[in-house]
Amino acid sequence: MDFLIEILNKQARLFPIVITVDDANKRKRDFDILPALALLEKTSDPKNIWCVTCHNEDVEVHHVSKDRAYTMCTQNEHAKRDYFNPAEIQQWQFNIENFLSAFQKSMDILSPTISESIDSLLWSLGTQTINGADYHLFFCRDINDIEKPKLSIITHLPRSAVFYTGTPQISLPDKVLLVPIIDLFQKITEKGLFLKKEAVEQFFSRNTYATEDGSIMLDDNLALEKGYLLSDQSTRGVFKKTSEEKLPPLACIIIEHLYGIRKYSQNSKTLSELVTDLGHSKQVISKEIKRISNVCKKNNLPEILHKYTGNKWGINHRLKYSE
Ligand SMILES: [Zn+2]
Structure with a gap:
């Protein structure tokens, strides 16, 4: 070893x-x-x-x-x-390619792929599911050697993890998970490379909830994913907690609708306007707004909706998502 x-x-x-x-x-x-x-x-x-x-x-x-x-x-x-x-x-x-395929096997990656993204420096290992979340994996020989414009190979992806050797001295966005590959090794035998499971868990925590395309990022620490509210983001798009209660489709539609207009001058709407937009009665919509508030309270989450002046409902201005 x-x-x-x-x-x-x-x-x-x-x-x-x-x-x-x-x-x-x-x-x-x-x-x-x-x-x-x-x-x-x-x-x-x-x-x-x-x-x-x-x-x-x-x-x-x-x-x-x-x-x-x-x-x-x-x-x-x-x-x-x-x-x-x-x-x-x-x-x-x-032989770095053979090393990378042995490494992928040790990660229990079922269909290992390797392609050289930057000659002799950066290798792409494809998008793989680790402990329930999808990551685009890379191996980098020395991340400090990547020219600035080429860093986008790593940073443009929604969620990437870079296994590295050397000592990274550059700063990368939070959504990039940096993993010192050597820290994961346990032993090497004729059968292959073996990793310390607990070290892998430390970087790719289990019992996490990942967002997918179409989920709504309400805040850096709050996302709406298929009716569940995910909170406590550990790495980009990977959350530690989920609400127990699933929001009904209409509650999700209300959040989505108000989220969609949050950037425009008309960023909040009265109940009557929501009735016109969504085709449900005032009582039904009110009930769902109340339900959203209750789920937030019950899960210790910030309020998603806020009542602005003129009895208009909008997305709580305190929620911030750094894109
Ligand atoms: Zn010499």
């Missing part, structure tokens, strides 16, 4: 990563598993190798002849050329 973590930490800085025979020998036990899972693959004629002088960088291989090549350390100014026989050097390359 430690060896895989070390590789992942290194590859946040360098890509692609190579592991020399020396590296491998030092981590014998760990090492045997990685090629077995095809996470490491032998490379012939590597273009870059790990610097033998400083052991801290990837350096370019310069070929002199068939059996003679050298590298040159760039961090030590007194360094001389490090000569070696390219035929004798054995190196492995970390």
Whole structure:
């Protein structure tokens, strides 16, 4: 496990990563598993190798002849050329795609997908359901390396989660869930990668309620989803609580109707106007308005509707949703 973590930490800085025979020998036990899972693959004629002088960088291989090549350390100014026989050097390359598919299996993702969104930097793992909510999943080698305009690949989606290596230093909108991938690992065996269930739960909490297309975001902490009021948003579109009582269709229609006009000059309506718009009697509409208020009170939620001057009903101006 430690060896895989070390590789992942290194590859946040360098890509692609190579592991020399020396590296491998030092981590014998760990090492045997990685090629077995095809996470490491032998490379012939590597273009870059790990610097033998400083052991801290990837350096370019310069070929002199068939059996003679050298590298040159760039961090030590007194360094001389490090000569070696390219035929004798054995190196492995970390296969990130195979790692990502092993990772998706460990997440119990039934139909794993991988596509490279930004060359050698960002991979899309598709939209997947985790603990009842849909997330668009990404893996990012080093999120600080993503150019600003390209961040929209992640941020334009309604709900995305980015598994990352390295240390993110950029700020992303709240709706993006950042998950340090290494923190999820439990162990790696010939059977594959295993995750700490409790760490996964911590990021993708269970017993949550997710909004879908067509749900009404009344507030950053309040949504109307198929008749239920969802509150206490943990990540974008994922709520921790739901009202026990389901609002009848007419109550939902009233909320939806008033929500739809909230941005216009006529942002509240009298009962008579609602009667005309919705085709129900005053008593029936009043009863539903009362019911909405009761459900809010019972669930400790802010009032959704507010009676404005002139006995006009509208969406409570205190509800704010940051789009
Ligand atoms: Zn060096």
